[in-house]
Amino acid sequence: MEQYGDSAGPWHCGALQTCPRCLFANLLTSVLATRGRERLVRRLIRDPSSLNTGQTLRREGEPFQALFMLRSGVLKTFVVSEDGGEQIIDFHFPGELVGLSAMGTGNHLGCTMALSPSAVCVIRASDMDAVCKEYPDVQKRLLQLTSREIARRERMHQLMSGTRAECRLAMALLNIAERLGVIASRGELRFQLPMARVDLAAYLGLTAETTSRQLRRWEERNWIRTRGREFTIRVPPALRALAGRHSAAEAQRQVVNAGCQYMP
Amino acid sequence: MEQYGDSAGPWHCGALQTCPRCLFANLLTSVLATRGRERLVRRLIRDPSSLNTGQTLRREGEPFQALFMLRSGVLKTFVVSEDGGEQIIDFHFPGELVGLSAMGTGNHLGCTMALSPSAVCVIRASDMDAVCKEYPDVQKRLLQLTSREIARRERMHQLMSGTRAECRLAMALLNIAERLGVIASRGELRFQLPMARVDLAAYLGLTAETTSRQLRRWEERNWIRTRGREFTIRVPPALRALAGRHSAAEAQRQVVNAGCQYMP
DNA sequence: CGATGGTTTGACTTACCTCAAGAACAGTGG
């Protein structure tokens, strides 16, 4: 594995250096030989740059001009409703591509802001276009990623349509841990919650109070441990059970009795 | 405008005939000359086919093998949770592409079922792959559509994170009317609700009872008129107001004071 | 040190869910 920049976390890497986990891993993997990739990266990443906490990456309604690959830090995308309340559409974690939803419509739905000091690679739309035209495989990979984003949002919808606050919160915490790349040690998941409770609540369609109370209830049961934003999920299976493992292959087979006529 | 097949609705068209509103409009528009398009369509649409109410197009977890373009009818995609309850991920309306979310992961998240007699164009993944390789512009268009799907889901998330049942329902009804292609006559929107109340409720994370009660409340105020599945939105602006027009450009500007450093 | 913004906690209210029973409706078969 290549050498990273200084120690701002596992995802952080030097300015114009090759970036195996971010861009390479997600966009160019198995597309080109190493030599070609490096050249391509130089062409795509024009302005590797950084944001301070609270700085915005883009505003609502702005025209789509670039994709962003988040290297380090965490972002949130939100819209502000008439009454002034924020509705959080999504969080963004290191290694994720930001702005995919704006490619189609041509402008951004919400405002994206840094929740912590963050570094992004800026991939201009025009550059991306040119590269895609030249290397169809890159475009195909981009299509795959975009499709996967829909799948992620579909699962999110599933989560949100579960009425109970418990479920939403449980699932959200597990999801965040996963996207942070947290690895279990002795069965526990330890991580820093990257956003304020209010944000987490707004994301889930809850209030900060309910969130807080729910967390305390779990803490009493020793399922989790919180100290400020320091989180430990001590019994991940408990939360997973709450989140409602929606596989249910058997139950489904009982309900759906009609045959599928296209997929033999 | 070209001649359609028999009168199964505005979207319905003959079997292997050119299909200006469905596939052409969405996937091949402004890509190729008319001659080329027709040939391409023949290559892509292998099995135009139909489903009866209750038949499934695909099951949960099945591998991705084809995209579907819905010509007529309405579909729902859902997963069944452990307790046996359906969670509805999405509805699909004529002219829409079904299965985009499975391209990336390689298999389908939920089960897709017809809510009314439906007709679909089947576009095999292998065919699509080949055509995309040959015509990069087609792939680009597909990417755009996929991206737009994310945007749609993001708005959906926004809707779901609004806690109130009122908002969700209002927004959902307007959304359905829009996707059905309903045009206002004398300011009113009349249409057949294509799904059962239970389904609508499951989609929104509500119960059928709350849905029913909410509708009655609106009916008392003369905002809507329902007779079974026959719907009339008599005062669309009223519902739109409830749905919470989340533009709020001014409010946003107050909240977000940090400058945007990438988009001049 | 006080100011600030995030977090917790409490008391109260309300919106929504649950359960249960009718009412409307469609399809079926006599």
Place this chain on the structure above:
DNA sequence: CCACTGTTCTTGAGGTAAGTCAAACCATCG
């Protein structure tokens, strides 16, 4: 055509989870 069954939709009564308002608490930072 009319009882039938089953399904969907409505309506009601009652309980509970989650929202609201308000105050106390707790870090962080100037």
